[in-house]
Amino acid sequence: MNHNNSDFNYWDVNVKEFELLFKTHYVKLTFYANKFLNDIDVSKEIASESLTFLWEKRGTFSFTTSVTAYLYKMVQNKCMNYIKHQRIENEYVSYMLRNKLLDEIPEHDTNPYHEKELAEQIRKAIDTLPEKCKLVFEMSRFEYLKNKEIAERLNISQNTVERHITIAIEKLRRSLGYAISILILMFL
Structure with missing residues (x-):
């Protein structure tokens, strides 16, 4: 052979x-x-x-x-x-963050303790991101800036902005995996 x-x-x-x-x-x-x-x-x-x-x-x-x-x-x-799957997940998480749906709990499932705990977990997870990655993610998700605007402000390429956002969402998905699953179940 x-x-x-x-x-x-x-x-x-x-x-x-x-x-x-x-x-x-x-x-x-x-x-x-x-x-x-x-x-x-x-x-x-x-x-x-x-x-x-x-x-x-x-x-x-x-x-x-x-x-x-x-x-x-x-x-x-x-x-x-x-990559296609990540984009879909990223768009969903982005939609949830942009529309502040992470702060809302459906009336039939209201539990202020869990809501506050979940918000704290999300904030802690965001705080663990690398500094530049965190900055780009927050500008995108909380300041609602477009990738082009972020790239211009930070003097980096749009591809770099997209990569930072993808890395951030992937790290958040990994560290908040179960929490994201709970959110999906709650909102679907």
Whole structure:
């Protein structure tokens, strides 16, 4: 069973061959995903999921391209799907913040203690953001400035503003995961 480390000519893979495939590609795929996401933990997860998917479906594939090309395309697609999903979540959280829905509790579920506790958790989570990221996020969400306006005020690019907002919302989502879930259940 001779094949080079970068690719396979066939897909009759045993465990040792898959381990070689994993060791050869995992780090490279992680760095490739990180180019899109700028989040090493999510990048590792996507690289791992892609390799796991390939292993689980190994008997059903017939490759017209190389395994390496297939893996990179799969990682790229997963990254694009992740980014799309994040945008939807970001828009929802932004909508909630912009319309001050985080401060409101539906009448049938009013609990001032939980409302105050949740507001404190959100404020604490925002305070843990890196300084520039926090500043951009607050300008966007609390001052209602457009990305272009923020970029002009801070003398940074609009892409940098978007990246700061994405990072902020992702960090908030991670630290407030359960709280966001509760909010979604309360408002839907």
